[in-house]
Amino acid sequence: xxxxxxxxxxxxxxxxxxxxxxxxxxxxxxxxxxxxxxxxxxxxxxxxxxxxxxxxxxxxxxxxxxxxxxxxxxxxxxxxxxxxxxxxxxxxxxxxxxxxxxxxxxxxxxxxxxxx
Amino acid sequence: xxxxxxxxxxxxxxxxxxxxxxxxxxxxxxxxxxxxxxxxxxxxxxxxxxxxxxxxxxxxxxxxxxxxxxxxxxxxxxxxxxxxxxxxxxxxxxxxxxxxxxxxxxxxxxxxxxx
Numbered sequence: 001x002x003x004x005x006x007x008x009x010x011x012x013x014x015x016x017x018x019x020x021x022x023x024x025x026x027x028x029x030x031x032x033x034x035x036x037x038x039x040x041x042x043x044x045x046x047x048x049x050x051x052x053x054x055x056x057x058x059x060x061x062x063x064x065x066x067x068x069x070x071x072x073x074x075x076x077x078x079x080x081x082x083x084x085x086x087x088x089x090x091x092x093x094x095x096x097x098x099x100x101x102x103x104x105x106x107x108x109x110x111x112x113x114x115x116x
Numbered sequence: 117x118x119x120x121x122x123x124x125x126x127x128x129x130x131x132x133x134x135x136x137x138x139x140x141x142x143x144x145x146x147x148x149x150x151x152x153x154x155x156x157x158x159x160x161x162x163x164x165x166x167x168x169x170x171x172x173x174x175x176x177x178x179x180x181x182x183x184x185x186x187x188x189x190x191x192x193x194x195x196x197x198x199x200x201x202x203x204x205x206x207x208x209x210x211x212x213x214x215x216x217x218x219x220x221x222x223x224x225x226x227x228x229x230x231x
Contacts, residue, residue, distance in 0.1 A: 009156070032217050043120075043206055043222035044159075051217045090158065094216060102147045102166060102215045108158040 002027045002095045006107035013081045013114055021076040021110045023091030032094040033074040034104065035065055037087045044090060050074060061085070081114045088112075119143040120223035122207050127228045129194070129201065137192045137226045139207035146212040148190040149220065152176060153204040162205075165190055166212060194228065202230045 003026045013019045025031055032051050036044040048059025055067040065076045076089060088111050092104040120141045129135045139148065147166045151159040161174030165184040179198025184190055190209075194201045204227050208220040 034219055036222075041204075041225070041227070043122075043224045044208075046219040046221070049217070049219055096216045100164075100172070102149075102164065102210060102212075102220075103161065104220060106151075106159040108156060 002093055002098065002103075002105045004091050004093050004105055004107040006089075006091055006110045008110050009108070010111045010113065013112070015083055015114050015116050016080050019078050019081040019085070019112065019114070021089050021091075021112060023074045023076065023107060024072050025074060025091070025093040026072065027093055027095040027097075029095055029097035031074075032096060033065075033067065034092040034094070035059065035063070035074075035076050036090045036092065038090065038109075039087050047076070047089075083114050083116055086112055086114045120207060120209055120221055122205075122223040122226050124226060125224065127226055129228060129230050131230060132196045134193055134195050135228065137194065137205055137207075137228070139190045139192065139223060141188055141190075141207075141209045141221075141223075143209055143221060144187070145209035145221070146187065147210045147215060148184070149208040149210075150174075150180075150182065150190070150192045151206045151208065153206055153225075159206065162192065166215075200230075201228055203228060 005024045034049045035047040050057045050067045058064045091107040123138045149164040150162040163182040165171035181193045207223040210220045
């Protein structure tokens with residue numbers, strides 16, 4: 001069965017410091033992994049994805065994520081946090097061996113707060 | 117949120133009423149999805165459709181119904197059988213070509229409150 005875990009409900013970081021939002025996954029095949037961001041009362045915005053190739057993926061707004069197959073993780077990172085990065089972040093996985101190719105499985109979300 | 121519109125933004129329902137949430141996309145996407153979002157529970161899939169006139173139940177379909185008569189439209193009806201419908205509802209779409217590795221695009225959401 002496919003699943004995603006975001007072990008931290010909340011992450012707090014000072015502006016200018018690096019940030020990490022954690023994600024681990026479980027799928028039967030090689031995973032396709034995604035990160036989304038959600039601002040209050042808005043839809044989700046796509047940040048980045050890992051399909052294959054380089055384990056370090058760069059995305060929008062200076063975010064990047066590192067795929068680690070041995071640890072089944074796909075942590076989201078940013079070298080220097082901004083107050084405007086404060087939002088709810090979702091990790092999602094798709095199992096290419098699944099009979100329902102389009103389905104994404106989402107984690108519960110991590111609330112990131114960056115204080116000035 | 118570009119390309120997918122959801123209406124209304126806020127919706128209030130009395131107990132025992134059916135209500136329909138609209139989702140329209142102009143991205144020419146074949147696949148469309150409905151999710152329910154509750155605080156601390158992430159996104160849960162209600163229904164999805166990959167082609168016109170066909171749709172499948174997701175993980176929490178009970179008390180909901182959908183139709184897919186047109187490629188660009190995927191309305192969701194919340195029926196009186198849904199016991200706890202107060203939530204934020206999100207519609208999404210994606211292409212079918214390369215669907216395994218394509219991201220989904222989300223609408224701005226509809227917040228439904230039962231009075």
